Amino acid sequence: MDIRTKAINEKQYITDEDVKIIVTKCGYATDATTIEAYTMHPISDKMIGFGAEYFKLNVRVTTYDAQKYLCFFVKVVSKTNAAKTKMAKQMGAFEKELMFYEVIKRNIDIPGLKPWSALFVTYLQDVMVFKDLSSLQYVMRNRHKKFDEQHVLQALRTLARFHACTIIFEETKTKYLQRPYKVNEQYKDILGKGGFDESNPWFVQCRIGALEAIKAFSKYTLNTKHMEIIENRWNTVFNSALSLADASKEHRNVICHRDLWNNNILFHYKKLDANTTDPDDCVFVDFAEIRYMPPAGDVMQLLHCNLSPGFRKTNLNSFLNFYYNQLKVSLGNYNVDIKETITRDKFITSAKEQNLWGLVTHACLGQTFWLNDDMMTNISRDSEQFETVMLNDKTTFIKDTVQSDSIYKKNAMEVFEEIIENYILN
Known part of the structure; x- marks a missing residue:
């Protein structure tokens, strides 16, 4: 050659x-x-x-x-x-x-x-080298643009296919071994906690930075009683989300992606007419945070990170049922009965539990992906600034950005305050 x-x-x-x-x-x-x-x-x-x-x-x-x-x-x-x-x-x-x-x-x-x-x-x-998805007409959306219904449904279809692979593999191997088999017993060392660990400097800075922003800018700032409750409970609630990413004894587990923000979801489009396109497929990239946990964790993270809060809340039941039906189809095509693996009621119950995981991981990931392009690029290229923002002092950075960027402030406080309203004051 x-x-x-x-x-x-x-x-x-x-x-x-x-x-x-x-x-x-x-x-x-x-x-x-x-x-x-x-x-x-x-x-x-x-x-x-x-x-x-x-x-x-x-x-x-x-x-x-x-x-x-x-x-x-x-x-x-x-x-x-x-x-x-x-x-x-x-x-x-x-x-x-x-x-x-x-x-x-x-x-x-x-x-x-x-x-x-x-x-x-x-x-x-x-x-690592991959086939280039852009050459196959898959594109990355503007990360500041929330998903509409068509994009959500395509992402949930892909997520169901991804999760189905774990279940089909486990069911096939269970029959072959003639004993219950779970992926975690074979790949536990690979499927670690990654960045979502209570002692990880990145996660610690995400938790501290969010609380300090709440103390300075939230609608609860001037309410002494509420702020005392928030400060006392914040770390406990924030950290408790991490246990939801452990393998569940009650719910079926699969290999989950756990990093489903906009830049890791690429869409393919079909042309309807000269000026209109619709998404007809999507794929995921960046599997560095994979873990063995209930599939509802991925579903809730995807919905939190990529949908506006109002749209998510209004359509939550519809999206959960859509995902479940897609998973049912994918499993059924390979002769796996979803009722023997995950019942609809169990999945809905798991999704309610995993809501906190979706909220907290959104609060962590969003602290950087809410940034405008120039600021995000500057941080990434400056080693000293990158280490400060990501690992040492995220508080100063978040507070400065909230003061100077109204869109960032809206996105940040919206998520932080939803954690407070759902899990601290309620």
Whole structure:
């Protein structure tokens, strides 16, 4: 395999040998393929996510006198932001996601089931390579734009397919082993707590920053009695959400995504007419926070992080029933009776319990994804500022941002006060 010309990103994340490996992994024989050129560039001039750096890799190959263009999405451990690298290492995010794709997903993938994630190609040193979803016309929505009904339904369809894989795998293996089998017994070490841990510096800063914002800006600030109750109970309530992410003894558990905010959900659209499109599919990316827990945890997190509060509350029962019916269809297609795994009543009960998980994780994740693009990008690129905001002093940052950005303030206080109203004062 010859590489005749190349143009590569200056950071040199990918070498000639790496490109040969990637192309070979895609099924192109080394003795019949010539790599004519390849380029790699950042996926955006804006910050996409806080855990890594993201690039597009485009490769032009010639095989049997035919020219092809191969497109890849490349996720790498940051080499430009020491604090970002440190946080990713502390959480084990990169290693966890790699093990998900290389070990767990290979086992739970169900032949014939519509895909729910990007196609993983290969792992290189501190680099994960995927088929580029944008080349298949999947796009990332504006993260400040809440989902409407059509987007919610597509996301819930995909979530049901993803969760169904765990149940089908477990039921199949239970029959084979002739004993009850659960994924957690085999992959417990991989399915850890990640960032959502009571002692994790990131989570601690999320909890403290939210309380300090409440003390300074909420509608309860001048009510001494209420503020005393809030301060006394805040840590207990906030931390109690974490136990909801443990494997349940009462409810059926599945491998959950646990990071279902806008940037991790990509949509495909069908064209209705010259000016109108509708979402007809979606897939999830970034599986660094996976855990074995009740599926309602993912459902509630998705609804909290991506819907306006009023729309969520008005349509909650409808969306829960839609998800359950989609899960029923996915399981039924593989001869698994949903009533033997999760009854509708049990699922609805679990969703009510997991509401706190959805609220608290939204309160944590939103502290950064509510930011405007420029501020988010500046924090991501400045190692010292990144470490301060993410791990050391989120309070100052949140308070400064609430004072200067009315949209951020509305989003933040809306979620913080819903926790207070539902779980502290009520």
